[in-house]
Amino acid sequence: MSFAFGIGIGSQNQKSEWLEVFYQQPVLMPDDELIEVARNTLGYHSGNQAIEASADQLKAFAEALGSTSQTQQAALARKAAESRKPVAVTILETDDSATSTPEVYLKLHLLSHRLVKPHGVKLDGIFGLLPNLAWTNEGAIDLGELPERQLQARLEGRILEVKSVDKFPQMTDYVVPRGVRIADTARVRLGAYVGEGTTVMHEGFINFNAGTEGTSMIEGRVSAGVMIGKGSDLGGSSSTMGTLSGGGNIVISVGENCLLGANAGIGIPLGDRCTVEAGLYITSGTKVALLDDQNNLVEVVKARDLASKTDLLFRRNSQTGAVECKTNKTAVELNEQLHANN
Numbered sequence: 001m002s003f004a005f006g007i008g009i010g011s012q013n014q015k016s017e018w019l020e021v022f023y024q025q026p027v028l029m030p031d032d033e034l035i036e037v038a039r040n041t042l043g044y045h046s047g048n049q050a051i052e053a054s055a056d057q058l059k060a061f062a063e064a065l066g067s068t069s070q071t072q073q074a075a076l077a078r079k080a081a082e083s084r085k086p087v088a089v090t091i092l093e094t095d096d097s098a099t100s101t102p103e104v105y106l107k108l109h110l111l112s113h114r115l116v117k118p119h120g121v122k123l124d125g126i127f128g129l130l131p132n133l134a135w136t137n138e139g140a141i142d143l144g145e146l147p148e149r150q151l152q153a154r155l156e157g158r159i160l161e162v163k164s165v166d167k168f169p170q171m172t173d174y175v176v177p178r179g180v181r182i183a184d185t186a187r188v189r190l191g192a193y194v195g196e197g198t199t200v201m202h203e204g205f206i207n208f209n210a211g212t213e214g215t216s217m218i219e220g221r222v223s224a225g226v227m228i229g230k231g232s233d234l235g236g237s238s239s240t241m242g243t244l245s246g247g248g249n250i251v252i253s254v255g256e257n258c259l260l261g262a263n264a265g266i267g268i269p270l271g272d273r274c275t276v277e278a279g280l281y282i283t284s285g286t287k288v289a290l291l292d293d294q295n296n297l298v299e300v301v302k303a304r305d306l307a308s309k310t311d312l313l314f315r316r317n318s319q320t321g322a323v324e325c326k327t328n329k330t331a332v333e334l335n336e337q338l339h340a341n342n
């Protein structure tokens with residue numbers, strides 16, 4: 001059985017290099033019959049391959065698929081045969097490191113379509129395969145070709161709006177997963193896993209290979225690699241430390257029913273039902289005073305020793321400045337109304 005499959009409509013630059021690919025219906029663990037038809041009609045042999053398919057190949061592919069149970073992919077292939085843009089049929093036999101832009105895009109789609117969870121797909125080396133592009137109101141444009149396109153637009157009385165210059169596009173231009181609200185769509189990158197019931201407010205951000213399991217209010221930043229458990233909220237401008245640059249190698253996550261206060265931050269994974277006081281940043285080496293119910297000091301530990309432990313309340317003592325940790329007695333009650341219309 002193969003790992004993934006996708007029929008994608010893409011963009012290329014003037015040198016016919018892939019810029020980006022949109023897969024409307026990516027498939028995880030595709031049926032063998034789909035791959036077999038790709039072998040017979042598209043010249044696929046084995047391994048991981050992104051095949052740039054001609055209209056004739058796509059018609060033959062669609063026709064052969066018509067006599068299988070793959071009706072949705074057959075219909076998509078039929079439409080793709082009429083595309084004015086280049087079409088990539090990407091087959092990943094295994095989840096090996098990607099070797100082409102269409103392969104990376106298929107993996108990012110698997111995440112945003114919730115077919116795989118963050119850390120569930122191999123993404124090493126993807127930065128080298130994702131071109132830095134101008135994301136415009138006329139689609140992705142190679143940066144070398146941008147000045148000419150801007151001039152052309154002006155000559156025709158239009159303005160080419162460059163919405164971002166980045167290796168990753170915004171997720172919602174590729175997929176809007178069911179049951180989410182995203183106030184500012186530019187703040188969620190393709191490759192984010194946004195669980196059903198998640199609200200991302202304007203200040204919230206979700207990077208690729210990161211996301212939320214389910215109902216969550218995200219007003220802070222979910223860095224690459226970070227996963228937020230069901231019922232947990234990230235307060236305004238709060239921060240979760242990523243592992244991409246100098247963040248160490250502890251993978252940060254947040255358990256269920258946690259609250260990261262406004263402007264708070266974590267460099268350790270939190271277990272379930274934890275609260276971090278607004279404004280407090282806990283790094284893994286932060287010395288933390290453990291207090292008992294009467295606020296007496298029990299011992300001083302490093303925050304990393306409390307990683308993934310449940311029912312903790314972290315605060316910075318406003319009189320002494322010491323970071324303290326107590327049992328979290330106040331259950332985090334999510335604002336039901338706030339989440340009701342997700």
Ligand SMILES: CC(C)(COP(=O)(O)OP(=O)(O)OC[C@H]1O[C@@H](n2cnc3c(N)ncnc32)[C@H](O)[C@@H]1OP(=O)(O)O)[C@@H](O)C(=O)NCCC(=O)NCCS
Pocket residue numbers: 219234235236260261262275276277278314315316317318319330
């Ligand atoms: C840390 C936090 C959870 C504590 O809230 P709480 O559990 O309701 O605690 P209270 O404010 O009722 O305080 C309980 C006691 O601890 C004391 N206390 C609270 N924070 C303290 C601090 N940082 N240092 C010293 N004492 C503190 C209070 O004065 C109070 O003392 P008392 O028993 O003598 O009256 C809260 O301050 C907080 O930061 N919440 C985050 C909210 C947020 O940012 N939401 C996201 C919005 S976008």
